[in-house]
Amino acid sequence: MRLGIDTETYLIAPGNVAPRMVCLTTCDEDGEVGLFTRDEALPMLHALFDAPNIEFVAHHARFDMAVLAAADAALLPKIMRAYDEGRVRCTMLREKLLALARGELADEGDTGVKRNIKFSLAACVQRHFDVDISGDKKDPNAWRLRYSELDNVPVSDWPDKARTYALDDARWPLAVFDAQTAELLAGGGSGDVIPDEAPQTRAAFWLYLASVRGVRTDVVAVNTLNETLTAEYERINALVKAADVLRPKMEKGEMVWTKNMAALRERVVSAYDGNPPMTGGGKKGVPAVATDRDTLTSAADKKVLDWIDKQEQEHIAENAAKGRPKLTGEQLALVLRELCCVAAYVFEVPEDRVYNWLVLAAVGERSGVEKLLNTYVPVLLDGTQRPINPSFNELVGSGRSSCYNPNLQNPPRKGGIRECFIPRPGYMFAFCDYSFIELCTLAQSCLEMFGESAMAEAINAGLDPHLDMAASMLSISYEEAVARKKAGDKQIAEYRQLSKAINFGFPGGLGKAKFVEYARAGYGVTLTEHEAGRRKEDWYKKWPEMRLYHNYFGTMTLGDRTFALVQPGSGRIRGEVGFCDGSNSVFQGRAADGIKRAGWYITQECYLGYSKYWTKAEHGAQKSPLFGSFVELMLHDELILEVPEGFAHEATLRLSEVMILGMREVVPDVKVGTEFAIARRWYKGASPVYVDGRLAPWEPKPVAKVVTP
DNA sequence: ACGCGATGCGCC
DNA sequence: AAAGGGCGCATCGCGT
Numbered sequence: 001m002r003l004g005i006d007t008e009t010y011l012i013a014p015g016n017v018a019p020r021m022v023c024l025t026t027c028d029e030d031g032e033v034g035l036f037t038r039d040e041a042l043p044m045l046h047a048l049f050d051a052p053n054i055e056f057v058a059h060h061a062r063f064d065m066a067v068l069a070a071a072d073a074a075l076l077p078k079i080m081r082a083y084d085e086g087r088v089r090c091t092m093l094r095e096k097l098l099a100l101a102r103g104e105l106a107d108e109g110d111t112g113v114k115r116n117i118k119f120s121l122a123a124c125v126q127r128h129f130d131v132d133i134s135g136d137k138k139d140p141n142a143w144r145l146r147y148s149e150l151d152n153v154p155v156s157d158w159p160d161k162a163r164t165y166a167l168d169d170a171r172w173p174l175a176v177f178d179a180q181t182a183e184l185l186a187g188g189g190s191g192d193v194i195p196d197e198a199p200q201t202r203a204a205f206w207l208y209l210a211s212v213r214g215v216r217t218d219v220v221a222v223n224t225l226n227e228t229l230t231a232e233y234e235r236i237n238a239l240v241k242a243a244d245v246l247r248p249k250m251e252k253g254e255m256v257w258t259k260n261m262a263a264l265r266e267r268v269v270s271a272y273d274g275n276p277p278m279t280g281g282g283k284k285g286v287p288a289v290a291t292d293r294d295t296l297t298s299a300a301d302k303k304v305l306d307w308i309d310k311q312e313q314e315h316i317a318e319n320a321a322k323g324r325p326k327l328t329g330e331q332l333a334l335v336l337r338e339l340c341c342v343a344a345y346v347f348e349v350p351e352d353r354v355y356n357w358l359v360l361a362a363v364g365e366r367s368g369v370e371k372l373l374n375t376y377v378p379v380l381l382d383g384t385q386r387p388i389n390p391s392f393n394e395l396v397g398s399g400r401s402s403c404y405n406p407n408l409q410n411p412p413r414k415g416g417i418r419e420c421f422i423p424r425p426g427y428m429f430a431f432c433d434y435s436f437i438e439l440c441t442l443a444q445s446c447l448e449m450f451g452e453s454a455m456a457e458a459i460n461a462g463l464d465p466h467l468d469m470a471a472s473m474l475s476i477s478y479e480e481a482v483a484r485k486k487a488g489d490k491q492i493a494e495y496r497q498l499s500k501a502i503n504f505g506f507p508g509g510l511g512k513a514k515f516v517e518y519a520r521a522g523y524g525v526t527l528t529e530h531e532a533g534r535r536k537e538d539w540y541k542k543w544p545e546m547r548l549y550h551n552y553f554g555t556m557t558l559g560d561r562t563f564a565l566v567q568p569g570s571g572r573i574r575g576e577v578g579f580c581d582g583s584n585s586v587f588q589g590r591a592a593d594g595i596k597r598a599g600w601y602i603t604q605e606c607y608l609g610y611s612k613y614w615t616k617a618e619h620g621a622q623k624s625p626l627f628g629s630f631v632e633l634m635l636h637d638e639l640i641l642e643v644p645e646g647f648a649h650e651a652t653l654r655l656s657e658v659m660i661l662g663m664r665e666v667v668p669d670v671k672v673g674t675e676f677a678i679a680r681r682w683y684k685g686a687s688p689v690y691v692d693g694r695l696a697p698w699e700p701k702p703v704a705k706v707v708t709p
Numbered sequence: 710a711c712g713c714g715a716t717g718c719g720c721c
Numbered sequence: 722a723a724a725g726g727g728c729g730c731a732t733c734g735c736g737t
Contacts (some may be wrong), residue, residue: 017734104727106727107727123710151726156737192732193716258732258733260733261716261733261734262734279715279716279717280715280716281715281731288716290716291716291717292716294717315732366730367717367718368733370730370732371717371718371730371732372717374730374731374732375719375729375730375731393728393729394728396728397726397727397728397730398726398727400721400727400728401724402727402728402729403728403729404728404730406729407720407728407729407730409717409719409720409721409728409729410718410719410720410721410728410730411719411720412718412719412720413719413720438721505725507725508724508725509723509724509725509726510722510724510725511724511725514725515725516723517734550724553724554723554724555722557724579713579723579724580724580725580726581725581726581727583724583725583726584725584726584727586710586728588725588726588727591721635720635721636720636721637721637726638721644714660711710737711725711735711737712735712736712737713734713735713737714734714735714736715732715733715734715735716731716732717731717732718729718730718731719727719729719730719731720727720728720729721726721727
């Protein structure tokens with residue numbers, strides 16, 4: 001039997017995204033509704049979760065489940081069992097899966113227009129029933145926001161409006177559920193379970209538990225970073241201001257300096273002698289002068305700017321050596337102006353041209369600093385006061401998750417942002433990521449699609465697919481490549497780097513022109529378009545199944561048609577895919593499917609001590625080494641946990657094991673590997689360190705101090 | 710003041 | 722014939 005449920009709570013607040021429960025509303029299949037205070041509801045819920053035939057239907061179920069678990073920790077094992085049994089049904093997630101099957105979860109393929117499809121209960125009710133239940137969302141006195149006032153008040157004493165607000169929406173989740181089932185059946189489905197529904201529903205929950213836990217930052221590191229960046233920002237601003245590329249603007253009563261794009265574009269045009277790089281032009285197709293960092297920095301003759309930079313550093317050092325006060329931004333701007341004059345003489349370039357280069361480079365640098373300062377520093381500062389609770393969107397078009405408010409799936413690796421995140425006292429961070437997982441999922445898919453995969457053979461033979469690719473391009477044996485790599489051979493290192501770009505870039509349908517830029521920006525590899533074309537052929541030759549793979553998507557999308565992709569491994573349907581997104585979805589979505597499964601078992605072991613891979617039958621009272629740890633972040637192929645210091649070693653090894661077990665559910669025939677480490681901060685380069693055979697925290701090598709004579 | 714499109718950029 | 726995908730988030734400029 002299905003039971004629609006909804007909880008009303010205290011307000012969601014930063015640092016507390018599973019707030020205290022006030023009441024529960026229910027609706028059964030006969031439309032009978034009920035309203036229960038927390039104390040009435042909890043014993044009832046124990047009985048309901050214990051009943052094997054009750055399915056809970058909620059909109060955004062993961063929130064209600066987290067609220068229930070926070071209200072009564074003893075419910076959590078029962079909730080997780082219900083998830084395992086597919087008895088927690090989320091109408092929001094179902095709506096996303098249905099939208100994905102219609103091809104509406106990603107932006108429009110041909111125009112790139114944002115669809116902005118909404119998944120709130122109100123939006124779903126509107127879509128399915130053309131009924132508006134949004135009500136008066138703006139009323140600050142709405143009961144919706146005031147249930148905390150009714151905590152511990154018997155329902156009989158509630159104002160009518162508080163009661164009716166809670167009960168008004170109680171019927172909708174079940175109604176939406178049925179409408180979704182009808183849509184599924186109309187689309188040729190059977191039963192009421194949407195393909196991939198249960199694993200995605202579980203993923204939504206464990207990712208929400210990660211949000212609830214949240215991450216903290218280190219006040220000292222954050223303040224230091226803030227000061228450094230602010231000083232750097234001031235310095236650059238002084239130079240750019242002097243060149244009239246910045247102008248003052250009032251923002252929230254505060255004066256800020258904002259870029260004058262028209263002036264900047266004029267400078268770009270001049271630096272490129274009237275032939276500046278142009279942008280694509282958006283959907284209206286009107287190209288504009290590009291102002292991206294690459295355009296700005298590569299306008300200059302690099303050796304001239306390097307020379308100026310060196311002179312500037314020497315000037316600063318000299319100034320410091322003489323014990324003078326630190327130069328202000330304005331002073332440095334003047335120094336640079338002078339240096340332009342000298343450089344113009346030394347390199348025989350017009351002075352205004354040199355100055356223009358310098359300004360453009362500074363603007364490019366400025367946006368980087370500005371991004372760190374405006375996007376990340378405020379978040380980091382918050383984290384010193386309370387946990388940062390990022391929100392995960394459990395399902396996007398590719399099958400992956402996304403993260404927002406803040407997006408902790410993309411903090412820069414450089415710039416010292418990540419290093420500000422620290423575990424709570426008594427814990428350490430455990431990092432574990434899959435090794436070239438998208439190649440494993442690609443190979444697995446090829447095995448299924450064509451019955452063969454050279455890539456699968458290489459990976460299963462324990463070869464490094466990038467080194468293998470490199471060996472083939474150099475026409476040497478894999479063994480020789482290994483030996484040369486060990487000996488520090490430079491050519492092998494270069495070719496392996498190129499191979500990474502090749503192996504990661506071409507499967508998704510990358511063409512030779514874009515590959516050149518992709519390889520340069522992402523892998524520091526320089527090559528011509530012609531060479532890129534040859535490398536693509538090398539790649540097809542190395543992994544013959546890739547020709548079949550691309551032929552398949554080419555055939556399916558002849559004449560720019562789209563088709564509905566059935567995700568191998570999970571059966572999820574993605575509608576309206578073309579050549580590139582289709583090619584990409586298969587391996588990217590599959591990797592997402594694997595880590596979503598793994599994360600569920602890991603979370604169960606963290607909170608309960610047991611999962612299907614660590615059962616009471618097998619281990620009795622001995623709980624998993626992960627018990628007491630917390631999953632905090634998921635970055636597509638990597639998990640970051642807080643693990644208790646005392647058994648960080650055991651927890652991290654178990655983390656790796658379960659990541660592999662979970663992934664193997666969707667990658668059964670290709671070997672899956674991980675890399676892991678523990679550390680006292682979020683260090684990108686962390687690698688395993690062993691002391692007495694046990695994992696010890698990785699620390700960066702101390703930077704050698706430059707001693708000035 | 711606010712919304713929106715274009716642009717740019719971070720990550721995997 | 723040729724084709725990285727796909728997120729979130731920031732700034733700038735323009736229109737309402």
